[in-house]
Amino acid sequence: MSRIGRKEIIIPKNIEVIINQSEIFVKGNKGTLYYKVSELIEIGRQNNVIKLTKKKKTQKAQAIHGLSRSIINNMIHGVSKGFEKKLVIQGVGYRSQMEEKNLILNMGYSHPVKIEPPKDINIKVENNTNIFISGINKETVGQIAAKIRSVRPPEPYKGKGIRYENETVKRKVGKAGK
Incomplete structure (x- = not known):
C-alpha cells in the first residue's frame, strides 16, 4: 500500500490551485506549473487540502498513486519557495x-x-x-x-x-x- 499517496497535500494561502478533471494547475508568486494526472487516480479538494484516491486496486494504480501525490506536492513547494x-x-x-x-x-x-x-x-x-x-x-x-x-x-x-x-x-x- 502506498503510504505517501494517502497523505494529504495542504495548500498554502498564497498558492492558487485549479483542478479540471484530471488536470491540475498550480499558480504561485514564482510561476505556474501544470500536471496531467493518470486516469487511474482521482483528485479531490476540500478547502485548502488536496487528497488523491485510486479508482482501481491494480498494481499500476498503486505505483502511480504515490508518484502523483509527490509530483503535486513538489509543484506546490516549487511555486511557493522554489x-x-x-x-x-x-x-x-x-x-x-x-x-x-x-x-x-x-x-x-x-x-x-x-x-x-x-x-x-x-x-x-x-x-x-x-x-x-x-x-x-x-x-x-x-x-x-x-x-x-x-x-x-x-x-x-x-x-x-x-x-x-x-x-x-x-x-x-x-x-x-x-
Missing part, C-alpha cells in the same frame, strides 16, 4: 563562467563545454567553482544539475571533478610504488 541545487568544482585548472545565460565549463578537455539552461532555470556561478541552479520545477532543476555533473564526475583517486555540495566521494588508494 528548488535549488549547488555544485562544487574541484581540480586544478577546472573552472566555470557565465556567458549571457549559458554556462561555460573548462574541465580539462580540448574545448570548453557549453550548457544552455531551459527558460525556467536560473544558473549562477560564484568564485568560478560554485554553481547554483534554481527553478520552480524540481525535475528540471535535478536534471540540469545531473547534466552539468556528468561533464566531469568526481573521480575516486584524487577527487577531481564536479560534485554536489554535500556529496562525499569514496577515495581509493593508488597503486603502491616500489
